[in-house]
Amino acid sequence: MSSIHARGVRKSFGDLEVLRGVDLDVNPGEVLCIVGPSGSGKSTLLRCINLLITPDEGEIYLDNIALTDPHIRPEWVRQQIGMVFQQFNLFTHLSAKKNVMLALRHVKHLDRKKAEATAKAQLGRVGLADKLNAYPAQLSGGQQQRVAIARALAMDPKVILFDEPTSALDPESIQDVLAVMGRLGQEGMTMAVVTHEMGFAKEVADRVIFFDGGRVIEEGSPDEIFERAGHERTQSFMKKILR
Amino acid sequence: MDRQEDGIRSARPPAGDAPPTRRSTGPVPLPSAVRSGRPPTSAGVRPPWWTTSGFYIGLGVAGALAVFVALGRLGYYDIWFIVDNLSSGFGPLILSLEFTTYSFVIGISFAFGLGLVRAHPPKVGKHLARKGTRGRFSFLWRWPLYGFATGFVATVRGTPFLVQMNIVAISLAYVYPQFTFLGWNQFCWFGLLALTINTTGYQAEVFRGGIQSVEAGQIEGAKAVGLTRTQTFFRITLPQTFRLITLPLTNEWISNFKTATILSALTVEEVYYWSKETIAINDVHPIEGFVMLAIFYLLINVTLSRVVTYIEKVRRIPGLGTPIPEVSYTKRVLRGELPARARG
Amino acid sequence: MVAVVFGLLFIIELGNLGVYRLSYALSILKPEEQGFWTTLEVVAVILPTGFGLGFLIGWARTTRFVILRGLGSVYVDFFRSMPPIALIFFFYLIGGIELTRAHTNPYLVTTVTLWLGVAALALHTAAYQAEIVRAGILSVPSGQTEAADAVGISRLRTMFVVTLPQAFRLSLPALGNEFSSSIKDTSLLYAIGWTELSGVSYGLASTSFNTGYLYASLIIWLEAAFFYFIVTYIVTRTVRAVEDVYKVPGLEVARQ
Numbered sequence: 001m002s003s004i005h006a007r008g009v010r011k012s013f014g015d016l017e018v019l020r021g022v023d024l025d026v027n028p029g030e031v032l033c034i035v036g037p038s039g040s041g042k043s044t045l046l047r048c049i050n051l052l053i054t055p056d057e058g059e060i061y062l063d064n065i066a067l068t069d070p071h072i073r074p075e076w077v078r079q080q081i082g083m084v085f086q087q088f089n090l091f092t093h094l095s096a097k098k099n100v101m102l103a104l105r106h107v108k109h110l111d112r113k114k115a116e117a118t119a120k121a122q123l124g125r126v127g128l129a130d131k132l133n134a135y136p137a138q139l140s141g142g143q144q145q146r147v148a149i150a151r152a153l154a155m156d157p158k159v160i161l162f163d164e165p166t167s168a169l170d171p172e173s174i175q176d177v178l179a180v181m182g183r184l185g186q187e188g189m190t191m192a193v194v195t196h197e198m199g200f201a202k203e204v205a206d207r208v209i210f211f212d213g214g215r216v217i218e219e220g221s222p223d224e225i226f227e228r229a230g231h232e233r234t235q236s237f238m239k240k241i242l243r
Numbered sequence: 244m245d246r247q248e249d250g251i252r253s254a255r256p257p258a259g260d261a262p263p264t265r266r267s268t269g270p271v272p273l274p275s276a277v278r279s280g281r282p283p284t285s286a287g288v289r290p291p292w293w294t295t296s297g298f299y300i301g302l303g304v305a306g307a308l309a310v311f312v313a314l315g316r317l318g319y320y321d322i323w324f325i326v327d328n329l330s331s332g333f334g335p336l337i338l339s340l341e342f343t344t345y346s347f348v349i350g351i352s353f354a355f356g357l358g359l360v361r362a363h364p365p366k367v368g369k370h371l372a373r374k375g376t377r378g379r380f381s382f383l384w385r386w387p388l389y390g391f392a393t394g395f396v397a398t399v400r401g402t403p404f405l406v407q408m409n410i411v412a413i414s415l416a417y418v419y420p421q422f423t424f425l426g427w428n429q430f431c432w433f434g435l436l437a438l439t440i441n442t443t444g445y446q447a448e449v450f451r452g453g454i455q456s457v458e459a460g461q462i463e464g465a466k467a468v469g470l471t472r473t474q475t476f477f478r479i480t481l482p483q484t485f486r487l488i489t490l491p492l493t494n495e496w497i498s499n500f501k502t503a504t505i506l507s508a509l510t511v512e513e514v515y516y517w518s519k520e521t522i523a524i525n526d527v528h529p530i531e532g533f534v535m536l537a538i539f540y541l542l543i544n545v546t547l548s549r550v551v552t553y554i555e556k557v558r559r560i561p562g563l564g565t566p567i568p569e570v571s572y573t574k575r576v577l578r579g580e581l582p583a584r585a586r587g
Numbered sequence: 588m589v590a591v592v593f594g595l596l597f598i599i600e601l602g603n604l605g606v607y608r609l610s611y612a613l614s615i616l617k618p619e620e621q622g623f624w625t626t627l628e629v630v631a632v633i634l635p636t637g638f639g640l641g642f643l644i645g646w647a648r649t650t651r652f653v654i655l656r657g658l659g660s661v662y663v664d665f666f667r668s669m670p671p672i673a674l675i676f677f678f679y680l681i682g683g684i685e686l687t688r689a690h691t692n693p694y695l696v697t698t699v700t701l702w703l704g705v706a707a708l709a710l711h712t713a714a715y716q717a718e719i720v721r722a723g724i725l726s727v728p729s730g731q732t733e734a735a736d737a738v739g740i741s742r743l744r745t746m747f748v749v750t751l752p753q754a755f756r757l758s759l760p761a762l763g764n765e766f767s768s769s770i771k772d773t774s775l776l777y778a779i780g781w782t783e784l785s786g787v788s789y790g791l792a793s794t795s796f797n798t799g800y801l802y803a804s805l806i807i808w809l810e811a812a813f814f815y816f817i818v819t820y821i822v823t824r825t826v827r828a829v830e831d832v833y834k835v836p837g838l839e840v841a842r843q
Binding site for chain 3: 401403413502507508543
C-alpha cells in the first residue's frame with residue numbers, strides 16, 4: 001500500500017502561476033477524485049507528481065521517499081507511478097500487445113515470454129483479450145484508453161494517476177473505461193483521478209478534492225463535497241455541474 | 244501489498260488501512276466490448292475489373308506507348324533511331340544512377356545528425372540559471388552546433404546547385420588539378436562531393452521534419468512508463484520518424500537524380516550529357532535525344548514514386564504517414580460500395 | 588538578419604586583411620549586379636506564369652471530370668519527372684530548329700528561343716505548384732463544402748469563397764519552398780546563353796585569367812552564391828510575411 005504526499009507544490013509557466021502551493025495526500029488504497037474547472041492546474045499537478053513536469057518548489061513524497069530529490073532518477077519515479085492520459089498517448093507504431101510489452105522489456109528488462117504473458121494478462125483484465133494485435137488507430141477511443149490502462153498496470157505501479165481519462169470519449173466508451181477503473185479501485189489500487197465524471201466520483205471515490213486557481217479549495221467525502229459543500233466557490237461549481 | 248508472481252494484482256480484501264468510507268458498489272460488470280465480437284464488416288464484394296489499380300497502370304502504360312508510336316508515325320521523330328540507339332544510353336544512365344545513389348547514401352548519415360541537431364533547438368530560458376538542472380551548461384556546445392547546422396542548411400537550400408558545384412570544383416581544383424581514382428577523373432569526384440553536400444542539406448530538413456512531427460503525446464507516454472530519453476528516442480521517435488519520412492526521402496532521391504544532370508556542366512558524361520552531346524548534337528537528332536531522355540526519366544521517376552506511394556498505403560501502420568486521399572464518391576459508386584439508389 | 592550583416596562585415600574585413608583581393612571582388616560587383624537584375628526579370632516572369640498555370644492544373648486535378656484529371660496528371664508526371672536543365676536546353680534547341688526551318692527572322696528566332704527556355708522553367712514549376720494547390724484543396728475538410736452547400740452557396744462560389752482561401756493558406760509554406768526552388772533553377776538558363784547571374788559568372792570566369800589573380804573564379808562564384816542567397820532570402824521572407832497576414836489563430840501551418 002502506497003501513498004503520495006505533496007507539500008507546498010508550486011509551478012509557473014513564464015508569468016502564469018499554475019500551482020500555488022498545493023498540499024495533497026493520497027492515502028494507501030484510496031481512490032481520490034480531483035474535480036474543478038478546466039485550467040485550474042489539475043493536470044499540471046498530476047504531471048508534477050509523475051515528474052513529467054518538474055515543480056518549481058515544494059516536495060512530493062511516495063511512501064516517505066522524496067521524489068523531488070535531485071538524486072532520484074525520474075525514470076524510476078515514473079516506473080512506480082502509472083499515468084493514464086486524456087489523449088491515451090498510445091504508441092501509434094506498435095500493436096496493443098507491444099504497447100504494453102515495450103516498457104516491460106526495456107524498463108523492467110523482462111524477457112520476451114514473460115513480458116508477453118503479462119501483456120496478455122493485463123489486456124485480458126481490461127477486457128481486450130481479442131485485440132492483442134490491433135494497432136491504436138484500429139481501436140475505438142474507449143478501447144485505446146483501456147490499452148493505456150493496461151500499459152500502466154503492467155508496470156505494477158504503486159499508484160496510478162488518471163488525467164481526465166474519459167474526456168475524449170463517447171458516452172458508451174466512457175462507461176467501459178469507468179467500469180475498468182471502478183474495478184481497479186475496488187481491488188485496492190491507490191488512484192488519483194482528475195475527472196469531470198461526477199457520477200463516477202460519487203460512486204467510486206473515497207475522497208474528493210475541489211481544485212481551483214492552483215489551490216485545493218476543499219476536500220472531503222463525496223457526499224460532503226457534492227451535497228454540503230462548505231466553500232462558496234465549490235457550491236457555485238457544483239450547482240452548474242449537477243444541474 | 245500482495246501480488247501474484249506474474250505481476251498481476253490480486254483482489255484485496257477490504258481491510259487493514261483501507262479508509263472506512265469505502266462503499267461497496269458490488270461486482271463491476273465487464274465492459275461490453277469483451278462480449279461483442281468484431282464489428283460487422285461489409286461483405287467481401289470483389290470490385291469490378293475496370294476499377295482496379297492494375298487496370299489503370301495497364302491503361303497508363305498502353306496510353307504512353309500509343310502516344311509514343313503515334314507521334315513517331317506522324318513524323319515528329321524517328322522511332323527506329325530511338326530503338327537502335329536507346330541501349331547506348333544505358334552506360335551513362337547507370338553512371339547517373341551511381342552518382343545519385345552514392346551521394347544519397349553518404350548524405351543520409353550526415354543528414355541524420357544534422358536533422359537531429361536541427362530538431363532540438365537549444366532553449367533560452369530560466370532553467371539555464373537554476374542550479375542543479377541536468378545539462379545546465381549544454382548551451383555551450385548546443386548553440387554552436389545548432390548554429391552550424393542551421394547555417395549549413397540555409398546556405399545549401401538558399402543557393403543553386405550549379406553555383407555550389409562550381410565553388411566546390413574550383414576550390415578543389417587549386418589543390419588537386421588532375422587525378423584519376425577508381426576509374427573516375429577529378430571532375431567526377433568533385434561533382435560527387437558537391438552532390439553529396441547538396442543532398443545532405445535537403446535531407447537534413449526531411450529528417451528534422453520527421454523527428455519534429457512525432458507528437459509530443461508519444462514522448463510523454465514513453466516517459467510516463469519509465470523509458471529514459473535515449474530509449475524514448477530509439478524506441479518511439481525513430482521508428483515513427485522512419486515511417487513518416489519514407490515518401491519525402493524518396494522524393495529527395497528523385498530530386499537528386501534530376502540534380503545529377505547538372506554535373507554535365509563539369510563534363511561528367513552522365514545521361515543528360517549523352518543525350519545532348521552524343522544524340523542531339525553529334526548525331527543531329529535533337530528530338531530523339533529529348534524523347535530518349537524523357538523515356539529514361541519518366542520510367543524511373545514515375546515508377547518509383549508510384550511504387551512508394553503504393554507501399555506507403557499498403558504497408559503503413561494505420562493512422563501513420565501521410566493521409567490517404569479520400570476515395571471519391573463516383574469511384575465508390577463504381578466499385579459498388581455505395582448504392583446509387585436505395586435498395587428495396 | 589543580424590547574422591547576415593555580421594557575416595558581411597566579417598567577409599569585408601577578411602578582404603582588408605588580405606585573405607583575398609577585395610578590389611577584385613568589388614570590381615566584379617557591377618557585372619554581377621547586371622546579372623542579378625536579369626535573374627529577377629526572369630523570376631518575375633516565371634513565378635506568376637507558373638503559379639497561374641499550376642493553379643489551373645491543380646484545380647483541374649480535383650474536379651469530377653475524369654479527362655481533366657487524367658490530362659492534369661499526365662502533365663504533372665511529365666514535367667515533374669524531367670530534369671529542368673534538359674527541359675531548358677531541348678526546348679531551346681528544338682524550338683530554334685523548328686523556327687529556323689520555318690524561315691523566321693533570325694533576330695526573332697534568337698529572342699523567342701531564349702524565352703522558350705524560360706517557358707520550360709515556368710512549365711516545370713507549374714507542375715510542382717499544381718501538386719501543391721491540389722494537396723491544399725484536398726486538405727480542406729469535406730465538411731466545409733458540405734456546410735457551404737447547406738446554406739445554399741453554389742459549387743463554383745464555394746470553391747472561391749470557402750475552399751480556395753483555406754487551401755491557399757494551407758499551401759503557402761510549400762509554395763514558398765517551390766518559389767525558392769524555381770529561383771534556383773533559373774541558374775540553369777546559362778546553358779542557352781542567358782546572361783543572368785550564373786551566365787555572367789561563367790563569362791567573368793572565362794576571362795578571369797587576364798586579371799592575373801589566381802583565385803578570381805572562386806571569388807566570382809562565391810559572389811554569385813551571395814546574390815542568389817539574397818534573392819531566395821527575400822522571396823522566402825515575403826512568403827512568410829504573407830503567411831502571417833493570412834494567419835488564422837489556432838490554425839497555423841508548420842513551417843519548413
